[in-house]
Amino acid sequence: MSGGSLGIRSGSYGSLDKQLQNDEVQEIYNVPIPKVNDSLPLNNSRSPLINGVQNISIHNLTYSPVDAEGSEVPPPPSYFLGYTLPAEHPCNTFTLPPPPADKKRTGPRPCPVCYLPVDEAVALMPKVPSFSPVLKNLTYIYEENLNKETEFGGSNFGGYPTLKHCDDSYDIRESMNVHCGFVKGTKPGHGTGFDIDNSDLLEMEQCHGVVVASAIFGAFDNMLQPKNISKYSEQTVCLYMFVDEETKSDLETEHGLNESKKIGLWRIVVAHNLPYANGRRNGKAVSDARFSLWIDGKLQLLADPYQILERFLWRKNATFAISRHYIRFDVFEEAEANKAARKYDNASIDFQVDFYKKEGLTPYSEAKLPITSDVPEGCAIIREHVPISNLFTCLWFNEIDRFTSRDQLSFSTVRDRVAAKTNWTVNMFLDCERRNFVVQKHHKGVLAMLAQMAPPAISPPPPPLSLANNPPRKSSLEIASVSPKHRRDWRVGSR
Secondary structure, three states: OOOOOOOOOOOEEOOOOOOOOOHHHHOOOOOOOOOOOOOOOOOOOOOOOOOOHHHOEEEEEOOOOEOOOOOEOOOOOOEEEEEEOOOOOHHHOOOOOOOOOOOOOOOOOOOOOOOOOHHHHHHOOOOOOEOOOOOOEEEEOOOOOOOOOOOOOOEOOOEOOOHHHHHHOOOOOOEEEEOOOOOOOOOOOOOOOOEEOHHHHHHHHOOOOEEEEEEEOOOOOOOOOOOOOOHHHHHHEEEEEEEOHHHHHHHHHHOOOOOOOEEOOEEEEEEEOOOOOOOOOOOOOOOOOOEEEEEOOOEEEOOOHHHHHHHHHHOOOEOEEEEEOOOOOOHHHHHHHHHHOOOOOHHHHHHHHHHHHHOOOOOOOHHHOOOOOOOEEEEEEEEEOOHHHHHHHHHHHHHHHHOOOOHHHHHHHHHHHHHHHHOEOOEEEOHHHHHHHEEEOOOHHHHHHHHHHOOOOOOOOOOOHHHOOOOOOOOHHHHHOOOHHHHHHHHHHHO
16 A cells, blocks of 8 residues: 555455465466457356356345344344355366466566456445444544644644554444544545545545545656446446646646546546645545545556456455565565665664564464465555445554554554454455556656666767778678689778
């Protein structure tokens, strides 16, 4: 995650999948990205298929509307608990092929992902929300007059929670009230920092299904249009690009911006009064939709949102999915890598890691299985917004707000403390699977620097004056190609 999740008024039921047998294949891959073609029939060879969604067993949790004495009672809501693909479905036996043996290309690659066709993924969209263990009602702290005298400080946007506030937020109960950004306003986007125009707020409030969100601040990245998006997704998925005034001006110059506020598939939403100077903390704000996909501004979406949701949330019966880091699994190693790369000042990183260590953080090992990693790659986050996943998002943001903005350092501590109280955890999929549905581009500044470093076109220089009236001496190979009969005359002429 390249920034804190700013006040999202936004979960997996059960444990993580068993560790994949082919984890090592995530290291290198070079495979084509699957294409979406709406014109193809339902059963075709573009992806593994099922013989109609009617063959899938969908699990919903319901209760009998009769109490122990036989009296009728109002039934509680039903919950989605996942579904089972047919035994013969190719995705049930899908395995990753061996990585390509190309020694010239090193580093992480995309790998194949067993998606369903878009129409079948849409048909499997849950009709009821997923189960939220323990927590049923989540509200957010509003403080008109902030108390800034706390042990760790804080911010006007995230508030100034005390250590007791932080500890209480992990005492998960049926109803909770927690810090989650936007603390100075009764409504997110109004006088809180990250302020949004009323017209944009109204537009966002109308979107209750699927949201794809991204952000560019400081004109730091080029806006990248999604690819392979189905016509159905274009009509039903809300794609919001959050920008500041500087980026908006840049976009108007490059693309133009009319009354629809759309550039390509993106609906541009301007955020005013950004609460942080650090762009990593200003990231990730979405509306109150059922499902959301966050991608960093440097990424380009390459697969249909419904396919992504079906593969990483619904099929896994998860409410929060994020990829593992491509090479590191341990928080202590991640901290050292951050210090070596000067991602943040060393003293702050050491303070944060030492604090977590005192709270029980240990190096990652196989003893933590089925948890497969303690370090995420947070540039793409997939969520169903239910109370428990919203709580996790808020608590993760709070750690980023009070410590460093390096979100990989705080992720596992929040995940494990929530799991200890609820048995809820996160679907952490392979990094190569993430690279299947997003591709990373260079930041705009890097592209400009590379353009400046490109060598200029070289014109042939004029011949030296000493050779202007005399032809150049030929090589011995050229001389050897001259027949003996003419070689002597040629040498004389060259002299």
